[in-house]
Amino acid sequence: MIGKNFVKIWLVFLGISTEIMMTVFIMLCALGISWLISGGWR
Amino acid sequence: MILRPQLQDIKIIGQYSGRVILGLGLLMLIPLLVAVCLGEHAAALDFVIAASFCLSAGYVLILICFTHKEPTWKHGMVIVSLSWLLAMFFGAVPLYLSRHWGGYLDACFDAMSGFATTGLTLVQDLDHLSFAHNMWRHLTMYIGGQGIMIVAITFLVRGAGSALPVYVGEARDEKVLPNVVQTARFIWLVSLVYLLVGTLALSVTAFSSGVPAVKSFFHGLWVAMAAWDTGGFAPQSQNILYYHNFTFELITISLMLLGSLNFRLHYALWAGKRKEIFRNIETVSFFISIMLLFGLTAFGLASAGSYPGVSSLFRKGFYQVISAHTGTGYMTIHPLQFVGEWRALSLMGVILCMAMGAGACSTAGGIKILRIGVIFRALLEDIKRTMLPRSAVVMDKIHHIKDIVLGEKLLRQVALITLAYIFLYLLGTLAGIALGYPLKLALFESVSAGANVGLSCGITRPSMPAALKITYIFQMWAGRLEFVSVFALLGTIIALVRGK
Amino acid sequence: MRIFIILILLFSVYFQLSIYDVQAAAVTAEELVKSPQQYDGKEIVYKGEVIGDVMVRKDFAWINVSDESGVMGIICPKELVEKIKYKGSYAFKGDIISVKGTFRRWCPEHGGDTDIHAEKISIVQEGEAVEHPLDAEKIKMSIILSAIAFALAIIHLITGRFR
Structure with missing residues (x-):
């Protein structure tokens, strides 16, 4: 049970990091x- | 033949609207608490009056309209649009009592602007407004962004059966989870997680840039609320320009983008389907459109010689573009600079951003990028079809969480709503021109109101004509609810008068 | 001829004085935002109330100063803001200050901000604490309304017409 929840929280954490x-x-x-547009490369 | 609504129908509608007002009254206890804790006694009194007024009105409605019947689809739609109007009228009471608004109409404008997460404001002397009233302004955004009905579903509605009609009525045609109550809970979970993260990041940034501790906590909280809900209210009259801080701007950009993502996408990502972010039609179209329109805007700015240098172009050009595209309305420039410094091309870029909006089933407004994506896709497929032999059978599919067949019915629905938005934008523009504003500015402000953005080029100020205020209120309301429930309410009113 | 020269001299003196006058008179925020090209890079005088916070960053400090027409961001060395005592908020009316400095239309140092780089800040009028007295009408209204709300809540509990 604890392991399952841990996986869930870990997935949520990964999801949040992906979004950020x-x-x-x-x-x-x-x-x-x-x-490019402000001509910084020139 | 139109059927006149019966007493039973009116009772159901009254019952649920009463609960929404009751909920609003309970939520007013939060700013009341802030006022008491910070010793703002005069402001506390405003909230005592407003909260007990809401509670009384809510209880009276519930008592009078007592019924055990569950609402059907027809009721759901009417309940939603009516509740939003009532929320505006009741939510405006504490604002009006503070005497910072020119009149009750101005307070209503700001209440609707808050609930619809627009961000246009008619407040006067915002820099001297109390913490409690600021709390309420930003709370309206946090309630309205997730949805007034989502609040009601979570706390005040009995079963899932009665919740579905009101959920859909609030411009949320997509369910995240099979059950509406679970969906509402998930929406709250995402919002609270990001509120926490956002508040923490913004408070620390504000504190390190020289804002005192307690104040930086509140500013962080408020700006996080309004950025995540793509609202656009800020506690100071200069909006985000007040902080003069690059990190603060970066964090708000992040929050605005996160708030404009579809809740279904959040769910997919949080459940471990991370590839969805590259495949989803919404994120792909959103990315392409941001880059194209920012390119256009930046080109316009650069060719006019405005904001020279990479950091200026990013902090002034890109910030405004993201703020417009996500429907937030945070500004790092003075409103009048849109007129003076921005060429028509850049202004057009921002207007297009605002008109399109961001994710469907997110906190953002506007036509929604999903619809734009679908229409583009359909157009491409149609062109492709003309190249193929007539007998060829083509199946068009789009990817949005799962593969969806691009059918005529879907396309019809999408095209109709898009058309309705365009008419809404035109309506406000017409009103603006009729009252003597230049076309360019009238268009800008009207799209900003209709798409629930909140960028202003200076038209929205307390001295503007009352007719325009009412037009913008209507635009914000109709644009937030995506028309269907508004039509349902108008239909019911007609049926009451002319039905048999 | 001599009169003519004297007239010219007088006129030029008057003209210079009038230019001096223009520079000494405070510019409003609205003018600065509406016609920035006119003031860009020039020394100006700006007058208004300090609002919000004095935000010290290393050796410099940002303050926001509001006149009736708008608010301007002002950056200056941090020694200049030490004498600012009251900052405008709900509880206080901020110090009215006069700022002399260079106006920047889109300052390259500060990410394109429209700001004033102040060299001199003087306090024109000191701010004060603002009283917010309780309105007698409002007290009456709040007592009546909360009594009604309380009574209705009780009725509710008794009749059970909820949930």
Whole structure:
């Protein structure tokens, strides 16, 4: 029973980290676009 | 022939609306507690009046309309739209009593804006508003974001059978779990987990950037509530610009994005199906649309020479784009700068973001990216079909949690709601132009109200005409409930007058 | 001819004075936001009430100053804000200060913020604690309404017309 619950909580934790990683990924992409458009590469 | 509703029908509707008002009265005890703890006695008095008013009204309705009958679909829809209106009228009472709003209409505007998680506000002198009233403003967002009915289902409704109609009526056509009560509990679980995480992150950031301890806790809590529920109220009149802090902005971007995800997606991810995030039509379309529209907006800004430099473009351009796309309405610029510094192209980018909105069955507003994705997909398939021989049979499928066949019925439903949103946006724009505002600004503000975003380009201020205030209130209400329940209420009123 | 020269001189003096006057007069937040190109990079004077908090970050401090038309973010060395005593909130009316500094339309140092880099801050009027007296009408109303709510709740419990 304890083991089952632990797996469940672990999955939720992984899910939350996946979601947060997604938001970080979106922000990084946006930073890339800002860099391209503002001419940072020049 | 239209059937006139019978006394029994009215009783059921009254009974459930009464419970919602009762619930609202109980929720007002939270800001009351804040006021008592922080020694804001005058504010506490406002909440004593408002809470006991709500409780009395709720009890009276429940007593008068006593019935054991369960609501059917027809009732459910009417209960939802009526309860939202009543919540506005009752939720506005403590705001009105604080004397920070120009009148009862202004207070109603803010109450609806809060419940519908819009974020447009008519408050005056926000920087001197009490903690208790700020608590209530942000609480309205937290209640309205998950759904007033979700609150009622969780605490005040007897069985799952009676809960389904009201659940669906609140623009939630997708159930996360087979049972509505379980769905409501899951929605609360996700919201509370992210409220906790968000509050912690934001409070620590606010504290480390120089806000005193108690205040940074409350600011963290409020901003986390309004960001997660893609609301857009903030405790200071400068909105997020007040903090002058990059980390704070990054955390709010994260919270806004998380709040705009479909609750079904949250469930899939939390149950261990992590690949869903790459396959889901919603996340894929959301990502593509954010990047395209941010590219457009940034190009517009850069070509006008506004916000030079990577960090400026990100913190001013991208922040506004994400805030618009998730339907939040947090701003890191002054409202008037939309007029002065933003070229028409960038403004159009933001308007498109607002109009599309984010995840269906999330806390965000707007047309919803799922619908946009489905329409695009259908369009592509139609083009493909013209290339194929006529006898070929094509099965279109989209992936949203599971594979769904893209049928005519689904497409019809999606197209109708999309059309309704476009008409809603046009309605507000027309009202704006008729009252003498320039087209560009009227369009911006109307889409912002209709899609429950809350970005403002300066039209929404206490001195604006009352007719426009009422138009925006209607837009926020209809846009949040996705029309069907609003039509049901209008239909019932017509039936009361003309039915046999 | 001489009169003409004197007239020109007088006029130029007047003109310079009037320019000086424009610089010395406080600019409002709305003007700054509405026509930023006019003030960008120039020295201005801005006057208003300190609201919220003084946020000290290392050697610098951010304050937010509100005049009737809007709020401006102001950054300055932290020594300048030490004399600010009252900050506007529910309980206090903040100090009214006059800020002299450079206006930035989109400051590259602070992520494109529209801000004022202050060099001099002087307190024009000290703030004070704000009293929020209890309204007699409201007290009456709250007693009556809560009595009604209480009575209804009791009726409810007795008749059991709930759940």
